[in-house]
Amino acid sequence: MPDTPVTMANIREAHERIRASIHRTPILTSSSLDADSGGRLYFKCENFQRAGVFKARGAFNAVLSLTDAEASQGVVTSSSGNQAAALSLAARSRGIPAFIAMPKVALQSKVSAVRRYAGNIVWVEAVGNIPTSEEYDATAAGIRARTGASPVHPYNDTRTIAGQGTCALEFLGDQPDLDVLLVPVGGGGLLAGSAIAGKALKSSMRVIGCEPEMADDARQSLLAHRIIPQSDPRTIADGLRTSLGDLTFPLIARFADDIVTVSEAAIVRAMRLVWETLKVLIEPSSAVPMAAIAEGKVSLEGKCVGVVISGGNVDLDRLPWKPSESA
Amino acid sequence: MPDTPVTMANIREAHERIRASIHRTPILTSSSLDADSGGRLYFKCENFQRAGVFKARGAFNAVLSLTDAEASQGVVTSSSGNQAAALSLAARSRGIPAFIAMPKVALQSKVSAVRRYAGNIVWVEAVGNIPTSEEYDATAAGIRARTGASPVHPYNDTRTIAGQGTCALEFLGDQPDLDVLLVPVGGGGLLAGSAIAGKALKSSMRVIGCEPEMADDARQSLLAHRIIPQSDPRTIADGLRTSLGDLTFPLIARFADDIVTVSEAAIVRAMRLVWETLKVLIEPSSAVPMAAIAEGKVSLEGKCVGVVISGGNVDLDRLPWKPSESA
Numbered sequence: 001m002p003d004t005p006v007t008m009a010n011i012r013e014a015h016e017r018i019r020a021s022i023h024r025t026p027i028l029t030s031s032s033l034d035a036d037s038g039g040r041l042y043f044k045c046e047n048f049q050r051a052g053v054f055k056a057r058g059a060f061n062a063v064l065s066l067t068d069a070e071a072s073q074g075v076v077t078s079s080s081g082n083q084a085a086a087l088s089l090a091a092r093s094r095g096i097p098a099f100i101a102m103p104k105v106a107l108q109s110k111v112s113a114v115r116r117y118a119g120n121i122v123w124v125e126a127v128g129n130i131p132t133s134e135e136y137d138a139t140a141a142g143i144r145a146r147t148g149a150s151p152v153h154p155y156n157d158t159r160t161i162a163g164q165g166t167c168a169l170e171f172l173g174d175q176p177d178l179d180v181l182l183v184p185v186g187g188g189g190l191l192a193g194s195a196i197a198g199k200a201l202k203s204s205m206r207v208i209g210c211e212p213e214m215a216d217d218a219r220q221s222l223l224a225h226r227i228i229p230q231s232d233p234r235t236i237a238d239g240l241r242t243s244l245g246d247l248t249f250p251l252i253a254r255f256a257d258d259i260v261t262v263s264e265a266a267i268v269r270a271m272r273l274v275w276e277t278l279k280v281l282i283e284p285s286s287a288v289p290m291a292a293i294a295e296g297k298v299s300l301e302g303k304c305v306g307v308v309i310s311g312g313n314v315d316l317d318r319l320p321w322k323p324s325e326s327a
Numbered sequence: 328m329p330d331t332p333v334t335m336a337n338i339r340e341a342h343e344r345i346r347a348s349i350h351r352t353p354i355l356t357s358s359s360l361d362a363d364s365g366g367r368l369y370f371k372c373e374n375f376q377r378a379g380v381f382k383a384r385g386a387f388n389a390v391l392s393l394t395d396a397e398a399s400q401g402v403v404t405s406s407s408g409n410q411a412a413a414l415s416l417a418a419r420s421r422g423i424p425a426f427i428a429m430p431k432v433a434l435q436s437k438v439s440a441v442r443r444y445a446g447n448i449v450w451v452e453a454v455g456n457i458p459t460s461e462e463y464d465a466t467a468a469g470i471r472a473r474t475g476a477s478p479v480h481p482y483n484d485t486r487t488i489a490g491q492g493t494c495a496l497e498f499l500g501d502q503p504d505l506d507v508l509l510v511p512v513g514g515g516g517l518l519a520g521s522a523i524a525g526k527a528l529k530s531s532m533r534v535i536g537c538e539p540e541m542a543d544d545a546r547q548s549l550l551a552h553r554i555i556p557q558s559d560p561r562t563i564a565d566g567l568r569t570s571l572g573d574l575t576f577p578l579i580a581r582f583a584d585d586i587v588t589v590s591e592a593a594i595v596r597a598m599r600l601v602w603e604t605l606k607v608l609i610e611p612s613s614a615v616p617m618a619a620i621a622e623g624k625v626s627l628e629g630k631c632v633g634v635v636i637s638g639g640n641v642d643l644d645r646l647p648w649k650p651s652e653s654a
Contacts, residue, residue, distance in 0.1 A: 281602055
């Protein structure tokens with residue numbers, strides 16, 4: 001088997017590096033969801049992770065991997081959302097600056113999260129409302145030139161992928177009976193890390209990526225055997241609008257078993273179902289695996305099914321259901 | 328010390344009786360809530376309890392305390408909400424019928440919860456929209472006469488109080504450092520049980536009941552040294568509108584240290600704060616202790632503070648904040 005850029009050994013090292021800085025998140029179950037699905041469902045609640053999202057794992061791993069000399073100049077990332085908050089938190093914990101290239105249209109709640117963790121926001125100069133990746137890159141390059149900060153990519157980065165893989169390491173440690181592991185896929189850092197760890201720890205377990213039909217670049221890319229970038233992803237699952245990267249794509253192609261897609265309506269229904277049944281706030285991206293279960297996209301009769309609840313950062317002023325829906 | 332109708336021994340027996348039937352709920356923490364409050368806060372998440380509420384503890388204890396002959400005729404309670412669902416669940420688990428005297432104006436979500444657990448709803452005949460306690464009692468008496476079902480009171484019942492006390496037993500077992508325990512108070516079953524267990528396990532720990540200013544019968548009753556029934560409780564905390572009973576009042580007077588009250592606005596703010604920070608759904612009644620913390624009603628600088636999150640049964644179509652509030 002040829003070498004890969006991220007190995008199980010890297011994931012174990014990452015866990016040793018970050019375990020004192022992150023939460024070992026709990027696993028929840030629900031007898032009523034089990035009865036409805038025919039499987040035994042286990043939900044690994046990364047919405048309870050620091051900064052409310054699994055991305056704290058990769059961010060802490062990257063920040064804590066830097067030498068003191070590198071760290072002293074800070075870190076930089078481009079993000080409108082969860083990565084911005086997670087990297088700001090990790091940097092503050094090490095006492096170093098984080099520079100975040102953010103779009104001017106970022107939600108106020110996301111801006112507040114970065115400021116809470118003392119991140120330095122640099123607004124991306126853009127021609128349109130939503131910056132292009134070139135405009136993001138130009139802003140981040142300017143920050144690097146000015147500060148010497150180390151870039152930390154939200155997913156296409158070996159340290160990030162190894163950090164995200166620690167979630168599956170904990171999950172299988174606490175619940176070794178899993179037959180299937182369902183993971184949302186956007187840029188692919190969480191799925192790549194989960195698939196590497198999952199297959200290393202339990203080769204018989206199926207690792208399945210779940211993505212919105214409206215942002216199905218991972219499925220298309222795997223079918224085409226090359227990266228098909230996402231264009232115009234109109235999905236409510238804002239964490240899953242990004243495309244696979246040149247590091248995550250081959251890892252997913254090699255280690256993940258399948259990609260399934262779900263409708264927007266199923267995502268909203270699944271999000272509400274999880275809120276009402278498990279009593280936890282999950283963001284739309286985190287509802288995608290539950291939507292795949294509800295829509296019968298995954299065979300799970302009699303199986304132990306692990307679901308990664310990736311994050312819980314939702315805007316309570318913008319809930320995706322109408323008050324009349326079930327009143 | 329004179330005997331009391333509910334002792335620590337009763338609470339330990341209750342825990343042995345129900346532990347296989349209930350969840351040992353997790354304790355959550357938040358470094359940002361700690362930083363804001365000056366204390367170290369521990370949240371015992373009974374919103375993750377079966378039926379979504381601590382009342383499953385008392386309901387299971389009552390149902391499992393019955394002899395086989397008693398049990399065969401079922402159980403009966405009067406409730407428009409959480410007790411109805413919790414008792415239905417406990418009865419179904421023992422394979423016996425539950426009869427629930429419910430008002431015709433009960434929320435559809437509460438009716439659905441009872442039906443999910445196969446409870447038998449008997450609508451209370453009432454002159455007005457909201458039945459009086461006499462009208463509830465007449466309906467329940469009719470059920471008892473017809474079926475022989477055993478009554479299980481939502482709070483004024485030794486088995487219920489002992490069951491609710493198991494929450495504090497678990498809490499102090501998992502987190503023995505608590506200096507203060509904050510508990511919402513409505514009818515007083517949870518507070519009475521928590522105070523008995525809390526004082527027995529750690530006499531130096533203060534046990535404080537938290538209630539809405541708009542339903543402050545517990546505070547008034549303690550000040551007056553007699554039960555002052557609640558009249559017209561216009562609080563969003565629907566689980567706390569009931570008055571203390573003749574069993575719960577003297578137990579609270581003897582074992583609890585204080586009662587503090589909070590405003591309606593503080594309850595709504597605290598509910599939202601917990602949702603956004605801890606990423607868990609809590610019902611308005613459960614936000615009352617956090618409101619007391621946020622309003623500075625409890626001294627907690629440098630202290631370990633336990634907060635009982637009593638339940639998570641909310642109607643997602645009727646959230647108590649306006650979309651513009653923080654947008």
